[in-house]
Amino acid sequence: MDASILYSKEYREKPEPIWEQMRNDHPLFYDEIGEIWWLTRYDDVERVFTEHELFSSSTYELTTGQVVGPTLISRDDYGHVVRRSIVAPDFVGKRLRTYQGLIEECSRELIANFEGNQEVALVREFSSLLPVDVISSMLGMVGDGHLFRQWVTDMIMGLSGSAERRKKGLEANAAFCKHIAPLLDDVDDSGRIDHVAKIARAEVDGHRLTEQEISAFCGLLFIAGGETTDKAIANMWWNVLTHQETLERVKKDPALWGNAFSETMRRTPPVISEDRFTSQQVEIHGVEIPQGSRVRVCMGAAHLDPTVFQQPDEFDIFRKDLNLSKELRSGGSKDPRRSGHLGFGLGKHFCIGYELARVESVTGSQMIVERCGSPELADFTQTGPVIQGNSFMAVRELRVRFNRN
Numbered sequence: 511m512d513a514s515i516l517y518s519k520e521y522r523e524k525p526e527p528i529w530e531q532m533r534n535d536h537p538l539f540y541d542e543i544g545e546i547w548w549l550t551r552y553d554d555v556e557r558v559f560t561e562h563e564l565f566s567s568s569t570y571e572l573t574t575g576q577v578v579g580p581t582l583i584s585r586d587d588y589g590h591v592v593r594r595s596i597v598a599p600d601f602v603g604k605r606l607r608t609y610q611g612l613i614e615e616c617s618r619e620l621i622a623n624f625e626g627n628q629e630v631a632l633v634r635e636f637s638s639l640l641p642v643d644v645i646s647s648m649l650g651m652v653g654d655g656h657l658f659r660q661w662v663t664d665m666i667m668g669l670s671g672s673a674e675r676r677k678k679g680l681e682a683n684a685a686f687c688k689h690i691a692p693l694l695d696d697v698d699d700s701g702r703i704d705h706v707a708k709i710a711r712a713e714v715d716g717h718r719l720t721e722q723e724i725s726a727f728c729g730l731l732f733i734a735g736g737e738t739t740d741k742a743i744a745n746m747w748w749n750v751l752t753h754q755e756t757l758e759r760v761k762k763d764p765a766l767w768g769n770a771f772s773e774t775m776r777r778t779p780p781v782i783s784e785d786r787f788t789s790q791q792v793e794i795h796g797v798e799i800p801q802g803s804r805v806r807v808c809m810g811a812a813h814l815d816p817t818v819f820q821q822p823d824e825f826d827i828f829r830k831d832l833n834l835s836k837e838l839r840s841g842g843s844k845d846p847r848r849s850g851h852l853g854f855g856l857g858k859h860f861c862i863g864y865e866l867a868r869v870e871s872v873t874g875s876q877m878i879v880e881r882c883g884s885p886e887l888a889d890f891t892q893t894g895p896v897i898q899g900n901s902f903m904a905v906r907e908l909r910v911r912f913n914r915n
């Protein structure tokens with residue numbers, strides 16, 4: 511296989527046949543253009559995510575670290591555990607439920623702008639806006655939502671690419687840090703319930719986050735929370751609207767948006783790959799990979815592995831082989847016949863915002879249908895998810911028509 515295919519339009523628009531060829535014939539593939547080893551089988555992706563001592567997340571020092579500064583995502587050591595224990599609890603369970611009203615309010619405000627319109631550009635008018643509105647409100651930021659979204663876009667662009675893009679990313683991060691600086695004062699005021707104050711007050715094992723660490727972590731949240739959930743929402747709507755039977759079932763039982771979310775995360779995950787460095791020489795598929803090599807795990811390909819999911823190309827919100835309820839950090843599900851999708855990663859660095867992303871996607875979608883009416887694709891020539899950059903896969907825009915009767 512020629513590595514150039516991975517940089518082609520053909521791959522970006524329809525990666526599935528290329529992923530199949532990689533899984534079957536080149537389970538370990540060296541891409542000499544990107545100078546990176548690709549893994550595409552489910553078991554291999556699972557292994558890399560969970561064997562942290564062999565596969566280091568320090569790759570993030572070259573991406574997010576360059577824009578927002580050092581954060582837990584690039585650490586493999588105990589420092590990661592401490593920092594995660596400080597910042598993560600706000601995003602799950604009971605504490606996340608305290609933000610349910612805020613998520614509904616953010617959704618309601620956006621829907622009010624297009625409620626009554628027969629046609630809606632779902633990405634421009636909703637999915638690209640909600641996650642930044644939610645995360646900025648959780649952080650206690652007050653101000654111009656358009657500006658906040660521009661910062662997220664510039665920060666993401668700055669993660670890779672030209673010096674010019676990096677410069678813009680750094681400028682956006684500086685503006686973001688300046689904006690949240692006042693939030694770092696008076697954090698001991700017990701009336702403060704925003705995430706910044708909560709993580710500033712939290713202490714684990716005698717450690718507190720420094721102001722610099724708080725700013726960097728909030729920058730990471732801004733990036734991680736802002737530009738992924740939007741794609742999950744758009745991809746989910748694409749999947750539901752292009753499967754008439756699924757659409758009918760979801761209309762009858764809105765709780766099924768939860769199943770649609772899980773199956774979307776498997777079939778068309780917004781993040782299709784993650785990179786690691788090998789911490790020591792490691793053997794994979796009979797090849798000795800030197801220490802310090804870059805390894806790319808492709809979750810998009812792993813989710814279509816027929817040894818794990820039957821008829822993997824099908825979008826099926828009732829599939830018996832996928833965990834359809836809330837994701838588990840350890841993968842799989844309580845039912846041993848069901849595997850988990852890897853769209854939020856696995857193990858130590860498993861996504862902190864997994865539950866928030868699910869709640870935003872499901873609640874937002876339920877509220878749209880409730881308030882706008884029965885949805886359908888406004889234009890059947892619209893195209894589905896395509897690969898954007900190295901690691902995103904998403905529908906660019908989705909025009910949806912609503913019928914009130």
Ligand code: HEM
Nearest residue numbers: 582583734735738739742784853854855859861862863867
């Ligand atoms: C559908 C939406 C989302 C997707 C697909 C997604 C995907 C991922 C993935 C794949 C990872 C693992 C990275 C790795 O191991 O290299 C991750 C980690 C992370 N995500 Fe998400 N994410 C989403 C939403 C969010 C949200 C809403 C937030 C925050 C509010 C968030 C915050 C984070 C953080 C902080 C980490 C690093 C965790 C650690 O290093 O321990 N993500 N995410």
